[in-house]
Every structure is written in structure tokens, then in C-alpha cells.
Amino acid sequence: MLSKxxxxxxxxxxxxxxxxxxxxxxxxxxxxVESARHYYEQGADEIVFYDITASHEGRGIFLDVVERVAxxxxxxxxxxGGIRTVQDMRDVLLAGAEKVSVNSAAVNDPDIISQGAAQFxxxxxxxxxxxxxxxxxxxxPSGYExxxxxxxxxxxxxxxxWARTCEALGAGELCVNSIDADGTKDGYELTLTRMxxxxxxxxxxxxxxxxxxxxxxxxVTEGKATAALIASIVxxxxxxxxxxxxxxxxxxxxxxxVW
Amino acid sequence: MIAxxxxxxxxxxxxxxxxxxxxxxxxxxxxxxxxxxAERIVLPGVGAFGDCIANLTRTGFAETLDREVRGKGRPIxxxxxxxxxxxxxxVEFGEHAGLGWFAAEVLRIQPADPALRVPQVGWNDLNVxxxxxxxxGLPKGxxxxxxxxxxxxxxxxxxxxxxxxxxxxxxxxxxxxNIVATQFxxxxxxxxxxxxxxxFLRWNP
Numbered sequence: 011m012l013s014k015x016x017x018x019x020x021x022x023x024x025x026x027x028x029x030x031x032x033x034x035x036x037x038x039x040x041x042x043v044e045s046a047r048h049y050y051e052q053g054a055d056e057i058v059f060y061d062i063t064a065s066h067e068g069r070g071i072f073l074d075v076v077e078r079v080a081x082x083x084x085x086x087x088x089x090x091g092g093i094r095t096v097q098d099m100r101d102v103l104l105a106g107a108e109k110v111s112v113n114s115a116a117v118n119d120p121d122i123i124s125q126g127a128a129q130f131x132x133x134x135x136x137x138x139x140x141x142x143x144x145x146x147x148x149x150x151p152s153g154y155e156x157x158x159x160x161x162x163x164x165x166x167x168x169x170x171x172w173a174r175t176c177e178a179l180g181a182g183e184l185c186v187n188s189i190d191a192d193g194t195k196d197g198y199e200l201t202l203t204r205m206x207x208x209x210x211x212x213x214x215x216x217x218x219x220x221x222x223x224x225x226x227x228x229x230v231t232e233g234k235a236t237a238a239l240i241a242s243i244v245x246x247x248x249x250x251x252x253x254x255x256x257x258x259x260x261x262x263x264x265x266x267x268v269w
Numbered sequence: 270m271i272a273x274x275x276x277x278x279x280x281x282x283x284x285x286x287x288x289x290x291x292x293x294x295x296x297x298x299x300x301x302x303x304x305x306x307a308e309r310i311v312l313p314g315v316g317a318f319g320d321c322i323a324n325l326t327r328t329g330f331a332e333t334l335d336r337e338v339r340g341k342g343r344p345i346x347x348x349x350x351x352x353x354x355x356x357x358x359x360v361e362f363g364e365h366a367g368l369g370w371f372a373a374e375v376l377r378i379q380p381a382d383p384a385l386r387v388p389q390v391g392w393n394d395l396n397v398x399x400x401x402x403x404x405x406g407l408p409k410g411x412x413x414x415x416x417x418x419x420x421x422x423x424x425x426x427x428x429x430x431x432x433x434x435x436x437x438x439x440x441x442x443x444x445x446x447n448i449v450a451t452q453f454x455x456x457x458x459x460x461x462x463x464x465x466x467x468x469f470l471r472w473n474p
Binding site: 011012013014015050055080081084085086103104105106108130131132133134182183211212213234236237266267268269 | 280282283286287290315316317384385386387388389390391392393394408411412414416417418434435454456457458459460461462463464
């Protein structure tokens with residue numbers, strides 16, 4: 011049986027790790043390669059690196075970080091942030107990342123999804139969606155809108171409709187990040203996660219709001235996600251990945267244990 | 270030297286890194302004549318079946334592999350699409366003939382449980398059907414990493430080494446003579462995958 015995945019997300023800025031609360035007031039918390047190794051040894055099922063400033067400050071991609079990670083950890087990892095072109099995708103994949111996550115660039119130019127899928131395979135292409143709850147309207151029938159640039163720009167695009175578009179264009183997975191829940195530690199946005207998971211047949215990763223292991227159980231049961239992204243609750247040592255997995259196992263959720 | 274075949278189907282870096290970690294001496298090989306000097310061969314691959322077999326044929330690898338692997342008995346490990354192309358036929362984006370080393374068809378996964386997604390992405394536990402040196406010492410029910418929408422369906426169940434459960438049994442590993450292949454990615458399966466690679470490096474079929 012497939013295990014539910016626990017995926018630590020490492021936000022990187024200028025080569026160091028940060029974790030923002032609602033995308034402001036970031037605090038530096040360490041070296042991304044060391045952190046990746048630590049989570050790898052603890053049993054993370056996958057790791058995400060996100061260049062948090064890249065999409066609006068034009069930062070380059072941390073290819074040296076990616077290369078160092080690739081030579082040390084033998085689980086899949088993905089890289090996002092600052093991916094604007096198919097060439098950007100190629101660069102991070104050649105540096106050793108398994109997957110590449112596109113967000114703003116895909117909203118601005120959806121063709122990057124189909125081009126990436128055609129050239130590297132759908133399994134490489136994760137679409138990250140930043141979503142804000144806005145209430146149901148004619149334009150936004152689901153009540154959830156796609157935003158970009160860390161929530162600063164509304165796109166007049168319905169999140170469920172966008173999820174279906176991404177799937178049709180060849181996305182291999184969707185990472186659904188609730189801007190409302192991000193940094194609150196009150197739990198994932200389960201309504202949103204479930205709505206998207208039911209609208210597509212590709213895997214959905216829940217993101218934003220994890221505060222305790224019960225939240226992860228909820229994400230993969232009620233939320234119907236196949237994976238849960240986590241950040242501050244492990245970055246600050248509140249919980250370890252083995253703690254989280256032991257809890258999930260106790261709740262009847264199948265997770266992988268490290269050999 | 271462990272030849273990692275480069276025929277334009279995806280990134281080889283993680284495979285090379287993992288073989289090094291497992292104690293091998295990998296070399297990326299894009300010229301079929303280099304296979305003569307190889308002690309063992311690894312055939313990776315991501316992408317679509319048709320492109321894969323077209324590239325193997327165009328680069329001359331298909332013919333050379335047949336000679337080195339089937340003729341001379343050189344040990345080979347196929348990974349993911351590199352396993353699938355060893356089948357007789359694949360049906361991804363049209364019907365394509367494969368290398369034909371296994372009496373098998375490569376068909377789209379159709380999980381009995383409609384809640385299960387295609388592709389299968391993630392860690393799934395192996396059910397070992399048959400003992401094999403390449404699986405020796407692996408933990409019972411250890412998880413390995415899969416990413417795929419198609420699976421190899423073997424005519425002869427004796428070819429199947431291991432399966433995983435994804436709304437029905439999915440072929441996870443196959444073997445025959447000097448050929449072994451995995452649907453999952455040992456290079457991305459942490460210690461279980463590295464142990465499998467180390468076994469392959471020691472295997473004398």
C-alpha cells in the first residue's frame with residue numbers, strides 16, 4: 011500500500027534557510043544542505059527547496075545547493091522559486107533535483123507546464139498553487155482564488171478551475187498552499203485541499219498551517235491529500251519526523267519507516 | 270566500470286550518485302561501443318515508452334544491448350522506464366515494440382480503487398515473490414519510491430520478483446538470467462535502494 015508522504019519544505023533565501031509566517035518577518039534558521047541531510051536521516055519522504063525571494067526579486071536558482079544535496083541524499087527532492095522558463099527547469103533537474111515546482115510562472119504562462127511535461131515528463135512537474143479564501147462569486151465559484159508573489163497579487167483565477175487546467179496541461183502533482191493557513195499552525199485548509207483533490211486525479215500535496223501531527227492525519231484523510239508539507243513545526247524542533255510518523259501510524263495512517 | 274546508459278532520456282545524476290554511494294564506479298556512456306568495457310550495465314529512463322525505444326534504436330544502443338546482454342550475458346539493471354522497455358510491447362501514446370527481453374506488455378495502471386491516483390507517486394512496500402541475489406538482505410516490507418503511470422504485465426509470473434499493492438498487484442521488480450529490473454527508483458529509495466544497488470554490484474549471474 012502506498013505510504014502517505016511527509017515533506018519538509020525548506021525556504022531558502024541567499025543560500026540560507028528561512029521560514030516566514032504569512033510571508034513576512036522571516037527568520038534565518040540554518041544551512042539548507044545540513045537541514046536536508048538531517049531530515050533525510052530522520053525519514054523525510056521527500057524534500058522541497060523553495061527559493062522564497064526569487065519570484066519577485068529576480069534571485070538566481072541555488073544550483074550549488076541543489077548539487078550538494080543531490081550527492082548526499084537519496085530520496086526525491088524538488089526545487090521551486092524563480093523557475094520562469096523551461097531552461098530554468100532543465101538547470102535544476104540537471105543539478106540533481108527530481109522535480110521542479112512552478113508557481114507564478116505557470117499562472118503567467120501556463121505553457122511552461124505542458125512544455126516541461128513534454129520535455130522532462132509529467133513526473134517532474136509540480137505546480138505550486140498559492141490560494142486565498144475570497145468567498146464565492148461569479149468569477150470565483152469555488153470561493154478560493156489563485157494569488158501570486160506570496161499573496162500580494164490576485165489573479166482573478168478560480169483555484170479549482172486552475173487545478174483542472176494544470177492537470178490537463180500535464181502537471182504531475184499539485185501542491186496546494188493556503189495563504190490563510192500558512193504560518194498559523196491551526197491546521198491545513200481541509201476544505202480547499204479536499205476540493206482540489208476531488209477535482210483532479212493527480213496527487214495533491216497539502217501545504218500551509220501544520221501545527222501538530224494530528225493536522226497531518228487530517229490532511230491525508232479528510233483533506234484527501236497524498237502528502238503533507240511541513241516546515242516550522244520541524245524546523246524549530248517542536249516535533250521530529252519520527253514523532254510525527256509514530257503518531258500517524260497510531261492513527262492508522264500508513265507511513266514509511268526508515269530502515 | 271558500471272556503464273550508465275545515456276540515451277537522452279532524463280537525468281542520470283541521481284543514478285550516478287547512488288551507484289557511487291553503493292560502492293560502484295559509474296560512468297555515463299553515450300556511445301554503444303563503450304559497453305564492451307563495462308563490467309555491468311544500468312539502463313535508467315524517464316519519459317514515454319515510444320521515445321525511449323526510438324532513442325535506444327537511433328543511438329545504436331538497442332542493437333548493442335541485445336548483443337552484450339543477451340549474447341554475452343553482461344549483468345544489467347533496468348530502472349523505471351528502463352525496465353518497461355525490456356518488455357515485448359508498450360501502449361503509451363500508441364503501440365510500440367520494446368526490446369522483447371521479457372514476455373510482457375506495458376499497460377496503463379488501472380487501480381481497482383477509484384480513489385487511487387495515476388500516476389502512482391510515492392513510497393510503497395515490496396511484496397517479494399521470489400528470492401533473488403539482488404534483493405538479498407532487504408528489509409521485509411521495506412518501502413521504495415515509485416513514480417509511474419504504466420506497469421509491466423508479465424505473461425510468465427515466474428519473471429516477477431516483487432510486487433506492490435496499488436489497487437491490485439503492480440509489478441515492482443522482474444528478473445531473468447542476467448537481467449534484473451525495477452519499476453521503482455533504487456537511487457531514490459534511501460537505504461533500501463542503496464542496498465539493492467550494492468547487491469547488483471556484487472551479483473554474478
